[in-house]
Amino acid sequence: MSKGDNILDVKNIKMDFPSKGVTVHAVGDVSFKVNEGETMGIVGESGCGKTTLGRCIVRAYEPTAGQVMYTTSEGELIDFLKIDKKTMKEYRKEIQMIFQDPYSSLDPRMTVLDIIKEPLLANYPHMPKEEMERKVMDIAAKVGLNTAYLKRYPHAFSGGQRQRIGIARALVLNPRIIVCDEAVSALDVSIQAQVINLLHDLQKEFDLTFLFISHDLSVVEYISDRVGVMYLGKMVEFAPTKKLFSHPMHPYTESLLSAVPVADPAKQMERIPLEGEIPNPANPPSGCYFHTRCRYCTQRCEKEAPEYVEAEPEHYVACHRAKELALKGFSYDE
Ligand SMILES: Nc1ncnc2c1ncn2[C@@H]1O[C@H](COP(=O)(O)OP(=O)(O)OP(=O)(O)O)[C@@H](O)[C@H]1O
Numbered sequence: 057m058s059k060g061d062n063i064l065d066v067k068n069i070k071m072d073f074p075s076k077g078v079t080v081h082a083v084g085d086v087s088f089k090v091n092e093g094e095t096m097g098i099v100g101e102s103g104c105g106k107t108t109l110g111r112c113i114v115r116a117y118e119p120t121a122g123q124v125m126y127t128t129s130e131g132e133l134i135d136f137l138k139i140d141k142k143t144m145k146e147y148r149k150e151i152q153m154i155f156q157d158p159y160s161s162l163d164p165r166m167t168v169l170d171i172i173k174e175p176l177l178a179n180y181p182h183m184p185k186e187e188m189e190r191k192v193m194d195i196a197a198k199v200g201l202n203t204a205y206l207k208r209y210p211h212a213f214s215g216g217q218r219q220r221i222g223i224a225r226a227l228v229l230n231p232r233i234i235v236c237d238e239a240v241s242a243l244d245v246s247i248q249a250q251v252i253n254l255l256h257d258l259q260k261e262f263d264l265t266f267l268f269i270s271h272d273l274s275v276v277e278y279i280s281d282r283v284g285v286m287y288l289g290k291m292v293e294f295a296p297t298k299k300l301f302s303h304p305m306h307p308y309t310e311s312l313l314s315a316v317p318v319a320d321p322a323k324q325m326e327r328i329p330l331e332g333e334i335p336n337p338a339n340p341p342s343g344c345y346f347h348t349r350c351r352y353c354t355q356r357c358e359k360e361a362p363e364y365v366e367a368e369p370e371h372y373v374a375c376h377r378a379k380e381l382a383l384k385g386f387s388y389d390e
Pocket residue numbers: 073074075080081082100101102103104105106107108109271337
């Protein structure tokens with residue numbers, strides 16, 4: 057397998073949750089491919105299904121339907137969602153997830169050394185203790201933790217340092233893919249930048265592929281090669297980052313972009329507010345799910361669900377009017 061080939065082929069993932077007598081359609085028929093070594097961003101408002109999708113891909117949830125075709129380092133193609141427990145144990149190491157909240161995701165009763173070591177113990181119970189500790193030290197140093205402090209407990213560390221602990225824990229098993237779910241969202245802006253730069257350096261050093269989930273469009277724009285936009289459990293637009301941000305083809309994307317603050321006031325887009333609340337995923341609207349909030353909505357949009365198509369090379373969108381609307385995006389010229 058060489059750089060740029062598909063490492064993940066996510067096909068028709070669907071996740072329904074039964075909840076209080078109704079069915080919540082958290083993710084509905086999402087498909088995309090991820091290239092080895094790239095960062096793929098996933099954006100969308102709160103509740104649109106980003107976390108659920110990420111958890112389905114790492115098989116923390118068993119999705120209702122769909123496939124996650126994974127190309128192993130030996131070049132073998134496997135359906136990550138179908139493999140048995142034993143094979144799963146082998147490949148789970150290769151696909152790791154980093155979570156949102158650096159305060160609640162680390163066990164407060166374990167030392168940082170033990171937290172980072174735990175995945176090694178679980179996967180390599182016969183590894184000599186010294187080797188294990190050496191690996192932990194190495195990885196802790198790589199993520200910028202002071203290795204003299206590893207016998208301390210998580211509460212002694214700041215938010216940014218805790219996120220580094222989470223990253224070290226994910227990296228210690230030598231994964232190939234990391235799903236980062238709001239990995240920097242809880243951090244102050246200056247600390248965010250440090251952690252993002254760290255992720256970027258680690259990506260280069262270890263040839264990592266990132267699936268970067270965030271509701272923060274500026275962060276996603278900065279870090280991603282390609283970006284997918286989700287709305288109410290569906291992928292509504294997907295394109296290389298610059299294309300998506302400069303030339304959005306879905307009205308939902310246009311709205312999201314218009315709300316991103318930019319440093320230069322002259323370049324600030326006119327805000328296109330999203331009217332109303334995000335609809336209930338247990339009872340989604342007819343036709344295009346976005347039609348209830350879309351300022352370009354027509355009768356057709358109310359009745360007929362748009363297909364998700366490659367409207368331009370590498371640019372996928374689900375909107376009846378994608379080709380006729382000239383939507384506004386970021387201007388990149390200096
Ligand atoms: N375990 C669950 N049981 C029932 N409904 C759930 C469950 N997990 C998520 N949901 C619902 O599925 C939808 C998608 O939730 P999800 O957490 O994936 O969204 P998200 O895009 O990650 O949001 P956020 O930006 O707030 O993290 C929401 O309506 C949520 O309430």
